[in-house]
Amino acid sequence: MDVVVCLKQVPARDAALRLSPAGNWIETFDASPEMNEPDAYALEEALRLKERHGGSVTAFSAGPPEAASVLREALAKGADAAVLIEGEGLEQADPLRTARLLAAGIRRKPFDLVLTGLQSDDAGFGQTGVVLAELLDVPHAAIVVEIAAEGDRLTVKQELEAGWFQKVEMTAPALLTIQSGINKVRYATLMGIKKARTKPLERIPAAELGVSVEPAQKIAKLYAPQKSKQTQMLTGSAKEQAEALVEKLRFEARVL
Amino acid sequence: MSVVVVIELQDGAIVPMSWEALVAGGTAADALGESLIAVALGSDLTAIEAQLSAKPVSEVVLLEHPLLERYTADGYVAALASAFAELKPKLALFPHTYQVRDFGPKLAARMGRAFVSDAVGLGVEDGRPVFVRQMFQGKFQADVTVEGEGTVFASIQSGSFRADVLVDGPASPLRRLDVALSADQIRTKPLERFRETAGAVDLSSAERIVSVGRGIKDPENLPLVEKLAAALGAEVAASRPICDNGWLPLERQVGSSGQTVAPKLYLALGISGAIQHVVGMKGSKTIVAVNKDASAPIFEIADYGIVGDLFEVAPALIEALERSS
Numbered sequence: 001m002d003v004v005v006c007l008k009q010v011p012a013r014d015a016a017l018r019l020s021p022a023g024n025w026i027e028t029f030d031a032s033p034e035m036n037e038p039d040a041y042a043l044e045e046a047l048r049l050k051e052r053h054g055g056s057v058t059a060f061s062a063g064p065p066e067a068a069s070v071l072r073e074a075l076a077k078g079a080d081a082a083v084l085i086e087g088e089g090l091e092q093a094d095p096l097r098t099a100r101l102l103a104a105g106i107r108r109k110p111f112d113l114v115l116t117g118l119q120s121d122d123a124g125f126g127q128t129g130v131v132l133a134e135l136l137d138v139p140h141a142a143i144v145v146e147i148a149a150e151g152d153r154l155t156v157k158q159e160l161e162a163g164w165f166q167k168v169e170m171t172a173p174a175l176l177t178i179q180s181g182i183n184k185v186r187y188a189t190l191m192g193i194k195k196a197r198t199k200p201l202e203r204i205p206a207a208e209l210g211v212s213v214e215p216a217q218k219i220a221k222l223y224a225p226q227k228s229k230q231t232q233m234l235t236g237s238a239k240e241q242a243e244a245l246v247e248k249l250r251f252e253a254r255v256l
Numbered sequence: 257m258s259v260v261v262v263i264e265l266q267d268g269a270i271v272p273m274s275w276e277a278l279v280a281g282g283t284a285a286d287a288l289g290e291s292l293i294a295v296a297l298g299s300d301l302t303a304i305e306a307q308l309s310a311k312p313v314s315e316v317v318l319l320e321h322p323l324l325e326r327y328t329a330d331g332y333v334a335a336l337a338s339a340f341a342e343l344k345p346k347l348a349l350f351p352h353t354y355q356v357r358d359f360g361p362k363l364a365a366r367m368g369r370a371f372v373s374d375a376v377g378l379g380v381e382d383g384r385p386v387f388v389r390q391m392f393q394g395k396f397q398a399d400v401t402v403e404g405e406g407t408v409f410a411s412i413q414s415g416s417f418r419a420d421v422l423v424d425g426p427a428s429p430l431r432r433l434d435v436a437l438s439a440d441q442i443r444t445k446p447l448e449r450f451r452e453t454a455g456a457v458d459l460s461s462a463e464r465i466v467s468v469g470r471g472i473k474d475p476e477n478l479p480l481v482e483k484l485a486a487a488l489g490a491e492v493a494a495s496r497p498i499c500d501n502g503w504l505p506l507e508r509q510v511g512s513s514g515q516t517v518a519p520k521l522y523l524a525l526g527i528s529g530a531i532q533h534v535v536g537m538k539g540s541k542t543i544v545a546v547n548k549d550a551s552a553p554i555f556e557i558a559d560y561g562i563v564g565d566l567f568e569v570a571p572a573l574i575e576a577l578e579r580s581s
């Protein structure tokens with residue numbers, strides 16, 4: 001099974017983020033970048049499918065030149081090849097444009113399955129995979145927590161609201177967006193990191209793919225969220241905070 | 257032109273989040289000076305006709321076809337794309353459900369348009385819809401606009417608009433549009449929906465909940481949380497990563513894919529406050545957040561906040577509770 005997996009580089013989950021001067025994105029240089037968490041699960045799933053069924057894993061990313069580091073990580077974990085669709089500022093591209101770029105790159109070679117994370121930890125639109133399926137004209141399922149393949153028949157388990165699930169069948173080629181927690185993600189081994197240096201990492205300038213640079217949607221302004229509640233912040237040492245809280249819960253909120 | 261709201265059905269009944277999207281649509285329709293249309297899809301929608309047309313809409317449009325009996329992305333996108341070609345909505349709103357996550361962006365892409373997912377607010381500026389949505393895991397909010405000519409697509413997050421302002425009135429006109437669908441257009445086959453656990457733990461009836469997140473670092477530290485819960489007379493719950501890792505059973509997960517709770521007291525330890533967690537607990541009467549990051553979004557909905565290390569605060573709380581009891 002030839003699997004394509006799409007990876008995005010995003011700020012680390014616990015990074016302190018500052019607004020950029022333009023006020024519509026963050027200062028990317030002070031946010032230590034890492035592989036988007038759901039994408040890491042998608043990569044792991046791709047590697048396991050290859051281990052079970054043979055074939056190959058190709059990692060794709062559409063991003064700025066620095067995004068090559070998540071592709072190198074994928075190669076070190078066991079992906080066979082990687083393709084970076086490269087352009088300055090692509091981390092801010094809207095999902096329709098990102099999906100168009102990825103589709104243009106992925107279409108160049110036959111594939112059986114495309115996996116993406118279900119959403120990114122930065123913009124969190126949660127739709128690049130679903131839009132990509134439409135552009136590649138393949139069936140898809142979003143928010144997948146289990147994949148079973150038999151030949152080109154796929155049976156996947158989709159997560160639904162409030163603890164419900166549903167199985168869905170389809171025939172490859174297909175696209176699945178992967179939910180966090182679907183598997184246990186592996187670490188790269190030293191051997192893997194060494195091997196990765198000999199594996200192909202192709203860079204395609206985004207401008208060569210003939211995709212419109214006009215944004216489909218625009219982030220006009222980014223700002224700190226407005227509080228919906230008056231929060232009483234309790235200060236002091238841990239002991240003082242704890243005592244103040246117990247007092248408030250007992251006599252003010254009356255919930256103890 | 258119009259504002260269209262797509263109503264979601266589950267087992268023939270209208271999913272409540274649809275009403276919130278309808279309220280959002282009504283607000284936008286007023287501000288834009290457009291009419292409001294509710295659209296529903298299914299194989300036979302007679303049973304919900306009256307319920308829908310009693311709502312304050314100018315029209316109800318029904319898309320019926322045997323192949324729409326069960327949801328498939330291919331069937332829904334084909335049916336809605338042809339309906340929208342006729343209705344030419346200025347704005348199309350959806351509830352931000354799992355189903356909409358599965359087909360909404362695909363529908364927009366088929367029409368060459370953007371999809372603003374997960375909006376928590378909607379205004380109109382210079383005759384254009386402006387959406388508010390969270391970004392960067394809730395650390396920031398963004399005002400988002402859609403560019404170019406054509407329908408503006410968006411989904412509305414649960415709890416962002418109040419459905420209780422909808423009052424039933426005289427029946428609005430009802431129209432059925434022809435749906436052309438063939439079985440070979442539908443490439444996925446949905447099987448039965450099911451639940452994994454029998455739901456041994458019912459958190460929804462708990463009076464007090466201590467909920468733990470990734471800040472707990474290691475399953476070895478969970479006894480601290482259990483001890484605090486015992487001191488408060490509370491049930492233990494968790495954010496998703498804790499259950500994903502198998503540190504606590506899935507039935508203790510709170511959030512959009514877990515349980516929805518509304519206890520008297522919800523104490524969140526080391527939980528950042530991602531929207532999928534918050535939708536499951538924001539109805540709690542009193543919310544306490546303990547987090548070492550003062551900018552964690554959980555503080556936005558907390559009544560009491562403690563910025564600090566949970567490994568210091570939780571033991572101090574246990575002590576203070578024991579002393580005062």
Ligand SMILES: Cc1cc2nc3c(=O)[nH]c(=O)nc-3n(C[C@H](O)[C@H](O)[C@H](O)COP(=O)(O)OP(=O)(O)OC[C@H]3O[C@@H](n4cnc5c(N)ncnc54)[C@H](O)[C@@H]3O)c2cc1C
Nearest residue numbers: 469470471495496511512513514526527528532533548566
């Ligand atoms: C479709 C979908 C469905 C989802 N469903 C759910 C759901 O039902 N429930 C759910 O919870 N999530 C759900 N999620 C995941 C959600 O988006 C978040 O990823 C998740 O809630 C984060 O969990 P967390 O807050 O525990 O972890 P993190 O976001 O990693 O936050 C950990 C927090 O702990 C704090 N911290 C760290 N160390 C300490 C310390 N020593 N003392 C104090 N604080 C500390 C950090 O500052 C941080 O704020 C869903 C996501 C998707 C896409």
